[in-house]
Amino acid sequence: MSLLVAENLTYSYAKNVSPAITKVSLKIEPGTLTALVGPNGAGKSTLLKILQGQCIPDNGQIKIDGEKLIRQRSQVALMPQRSSMNWKFPITVEKLVSLGQIKYSKSKSNSPFQIKALLANPNAWINKCCELEATMQRVGIANIANRRLDSLSGGQQQRALLAKTLMSPAKIYLLDEPCAALDPPAKDDFLKIVRQLADAGLSLMVSSHDWGTSLNSYDQVIVLDKAVLASGSPDSIKDKLEDINISSIEDNDCCD
Amino acid sequence: MSFINNNWWILPLIVTIFSGILCPAMGTVLITHKRLLQVNLISHCVLPGLALAYAFEINPSIGGVVSGLLGSVVAESLTNRKSENYEAVMNTILAGMLGFGVILIPLLGIRIDLETVLFGDLFVANFVDLLETIIAFSVFMLLMAFGYEKVVYVGLDPEGASASGINVSFLNLALSFTTALVIVSSMQAVGVILVIALLSTPTLLGLNKAHSLRIAMIRSSFFGLCISLLGFILSIVFNLSPGPAISVICVASLLIPKLRK
Numbered sequence: 001m002s003l004l005v006a007e008n009l010t011y012s013y014a015k016n017v018s019p020a021i022t023k024v025s026l027k028i029e030p031g032t033l034t035a036l037v038g039p040n041g042a043g044k045s046t047l048l049k050i051l052q053g054q055c056i057p058d059n060g061q062i063k064i065d066g067e068k069l070i071r072q073r074s075q076v077a078l079m080p081q082r083s084s085m086n087w088k089f090p091i092t093v094e095k096l097v098s099l100g101q102i103k104y105s106k107s108k109s110n111s112p113f114q115i116k117a118l119l120a121n122p123n124a125w126i127n128k129c130c131e132l133e134a135t136m137q138r139v140g141i142a143n144i145a146n147r148r149l150d151s152l153s154g155g156q157q158q159r160a161l162l163a164k165t166l167m168s169p170a171k172i173y174l175l176d177e178p179c180a181a182l183d184p185p186a187k188d189d190f191l192k193i194v195r196q197l198a199d200a201g202l203s204l205m206v207s208s209h210d211w212g213t214s215l216n217s218y219d220q221v222i223v224l225d226k227a228v229l230a231s232g233s234p235d236s237i238k239d240k241l242e243d244i245n246i247s248s249i250e251d252n253d254c255c256d
Numbered sequence: 257m258s259f260i261n262n263n264w265w266i267l268p269l270i271v272t273i274f275s276g277i278l279c280p281a282m283g284t285v286l287i288t289h290k291r292l293l294q295v296n297l298i299s300h301c302v303l304p305g306l307a308l309a310y311a312f313e314i315n316p317s318i319g320g321v322v323s324g325l326l327g328s329v330v331a332e333s334l335t336n337r338k339s340e341n342y343e344a345v346m347n348t349i350l351a352g353m354l355g356f357g358v359i360l361i362p363l364l365g366i367r368i369d370l371e372t373v374l375f376g377d378l379f380v381a382n383f384v385d386l387l388e389t390i391i392a393f394s395v396f397m398l399l400m401a402f403g404y405e406k407v408v409y410v411g412l413d414p415e416g417a418s419a420s421g422i423n424v425s426f427l428n429l430a431l432s433f434t435t436a437l438v439i440v441s442s443m444q445a446v447g448v449i450l451v452i453a454l455l456s457t458p459t460l461l462g463l464n465k466a467h468s469l470r471i472a473m474i475r476s477s478f479f480g481l482c483i484s485l486l487g488f489i490l491s492i493v494f495n496l497s498p499g500p501a502i503s504v505i506c507v508a509s510l511l512i513p514k515l516r517k
Contacts, residue, residue, distance in 0.1 A: 054419060080415050089288055089412040090466045099409055104421030148467055164416075 001066060003203050004028040004051070004076075004172055009060035011043075011050055020046040022227045024060070028172060028205060028220075033198035035215065035234075036207040038224035044207040045081065047224065048174045051205075052078040064171065074103060077170035079161055081177050087150050093160045094145040098132055100167030132167065139163045139193055155186030162193070166202075173197075175206045191217055264379070268498075269488065271381040274389040275445040275454065276484030280476035282396060282438045283455030284462060285431065288469060289411045290337070293346050294328055294432065295455055299439050299448040300350045301327025303357025306373060311364040317388050317440045320448075324436035327353050329429070376447035376499030378488065385444040392441035396434055400473075403427065408469050445484075446499040454480060457506035464513065483509055 009024040021043040028034055038044050049055045051062060053073040064072035077100075136142040139159045144152065152160065158178050165173055175194070179187045194204055195217050206218075215221060221237040223230040230240040286295055305323020309316040327349060335345040361368055371377075400407070409417040410427050418424045442451045462476025487502030 052419060054415070078416075078419060080413065084413065084415050086288070086290070086412050089408075090463060090469055090472045091408065091412060092467050095408075095468065096412065099405075099412070099416075102405065102409065102420055104406075146467070148465070 002027040003030045004062070004064055006051065006062045007060055009047070009050055009057045009062070011046060011055060011057045019058070019226070021050075021224070024224070024228050026222055026228065026231065028203055030171075030203055031198060031201045032203055032219040033195060033217065034205040034220040034222060035218040036205055036222050036224060038207075038209065038229075040209050042209070042225045044209070044224055045176050048078060048176050048205070048207060051172075052076045052174055054078070074169070075171040077165050077168035077173050079165040079173065079175040079178060082154075082158070082161075082181060085161065087157060089149065091149055092146050093141055093149065093152070093156075094132065094136070096149060096160055097136055097141075097145075097163045097167055100164035101132075101169075103168075135163045135166050138197075139166070140189075153186070155182050155189060158182060158186075158190060159193070162190070166197070171203060173202060173204045175204060177207055177209070179206075179208060179210065265492065267383065267386055268378045268381045271386055271389055271445055272378060272484045272488045272498075273481065274386075274393055275442045276481040277477040278389070278393050278396060278438055279442055279446075279451060279454040280458035280462065280480030281473040282435060283459040283480075284469065284473045284476045285407060285411070286435065287456060287459045287463070288472070289407075289431070291431065291435075292452075292456060293343065294331070295435055295439070296452060297331055297346050297350045297353075298324040298328050298432065298436050299451055301353040302436070302440055302443075302448055303354055303373065304360055305357075307357050307360040307364060307366060307368060310366045310368060311360075317443075320440040320443070321433070321436045323353075324439060325433055328432040328436070332428070332432075372447070373443060374447045374449045375497065376443060376445050376450060378445045378491070378498040381444045385441075388441040389445075392434075392437040395437055399430060399434055403430070404470070407431075411469070446502055450499045450503045453503040453506040454484070457509055458483060461509065461512060479509070 005027050007025045010019050010022050012019045024043075024047060036044050036047065046055065050057050051069075053069055053076065062069040064075050069076070133142065136145055139162050141156060141159050141163060144156060144160075149157065149160065162175065162178065165175070178194075179190055182190065194206060198204055198219070215234045215238070218234055221231065221234050222228060223237065223240075230237055232240070283292075283295075286292055302320035302324040305319035305321070305326075306316045307319075308323070309319025331346050331349045334349070335342050339345075358370075361370075406417070406422050406427055409420065409422060410424055414424055438455075439448055439451050442448075442454065445451075446454055458476045458478075458480035459472070461479045462474075463472045466472035466475060483505050484502055487498055487505045490496060490505070491498040491501045
């Protein structure tokens with residue numbers, strides 16, 4: 001059974017305004033890495049917010065493990081875009097990551113699932129994925145745990161934000177443009193980390209407006225421009241894209 | 257009690273100490289939350305409330321807090337920080353509320369010493385002023401004791417905080433209320449206009465390289481206390497007005513980081 005199923009999602013920010021997304025349907029399988037690509041303004045961030053429950057769609061429904069999203073909201077964690085963060089805030093990397101554990105809502109927590117699933121994995125590190133130190137080690141920020149957030153490079157900041165998101169005991173992790181404003185080596189590093197996380201059993205969806213050579217790192221690619229234009233494996237998408245005209249999707253390298 | 261009555265400077269000194277600690281701590285929260293413009297707004301919005309409170313013979317501080325909070329809520333309902341009109345709307349309401357207060361004073365036929373309200377008169381502080389400062393201090397400490405982690409989360413990542421279940425609007429309202437309390441309680445010490453200096457300058461010194469909001473608040477309060485006490489002493493020695501003296505020292509203290517280099 002698919003972990004997440006979304007059907008016919010339509011959402012408008014206001015009445016009498018053209019919808020940000022129209023009739024979007026998608027599926028995410030457990031333990032897979034999905035790319036959500038599309039030009040700026042395609043509705044990628046809107047779709048991620050809908051999948052996380054921050055925005056309620058006008059039409060359509062979302063199910064997590066067969067249950068409606070409203071009952072499973074805590075199972076979806078969203079890593080926000082860089083621009084929504086206050087990077088000047090006086091806080092250390094370790095404290096930022098620990099904030100990911102905090103849940104003030106009364107919705108059902110799935111910590112037991114997370115721990116059971118992760119314990120079943122042969123990789124030693126992921127047995128402790130829910131623990132702060134192991135998570136920071138995994139994304140390569142353990143050595144900068146006591147540094148202030150604004151003293152880090154862009155790539156380190158994004159990895160810290162990823163670690164914070166992973167601390168949330170969710171089943172699906174949605175990463176909104178995590179590679180925006182990163183240089184190519186930092187993008188490569190970041191993409192390797194999310195690939196390893198998917199290989200270890202986590203389900204992730206990464207949005208990007210870049211279109212690049214590392215598309216093969218993903219298990220599934222969804223091309224969005226208000227509606228889903230194409231979806232499938234990277235190879236099948238490349239064939240389909242030749243027939244689709246999306247001028248804004250450029251042939252940039254890595255982390256798409 | 258007779259010691260206090262015989263030593264006129266005791267009560268002003270205690271008010272100075274509380275304000276010197278409280279204002280920078282509050283300022284640290286507001287600056288890290290990028291809400292300093294709102295402080296300016298609230299400080300100007302207290303005047304109509306003060307005028308109405310005098311007219312209806314209720315505690316002026318209550319009128320000031322309600323009016324300041326109301327101005328803040330109205331401003332937030334008309335605009336938000338992501339809007340390109342944010343600063344323009346905030347400044348319009350700020351000026352409008354101050355003007356409304358100035359109009360109300362003659363209309364209601366009341367007498368308010370505007371100079372004291374705007375710039376403070378620390379040397380005539382009384383027990384009521386001290387009590388108001390202690391109440392503001394207590395409310396701030398309660399907010400930090402029960403909501404510190406939420407304050408940190410909202411300041412760092414408002415969307416993430418909202419997604420984790422924090423009521424961000426309520427927390428912002430609580431911050432506005434506490435800010436209004438702090439401003440009104442500091443009215444006697446430095447006045448509602450000059451309180452901006454005590455809210456922001458020590459914070460600039462305290463935030464430098466601080467690894468947490470808590471440490472930044474403690475450092476800011478230390479600098480604020482030093483500045484306030486220095487201003488208090490210089491005012492006595494040179495017979496100056498304490499509020500403006502504290503503000504001038506705030507500006508001078510900005511040179512400290514430069515001198516270190």
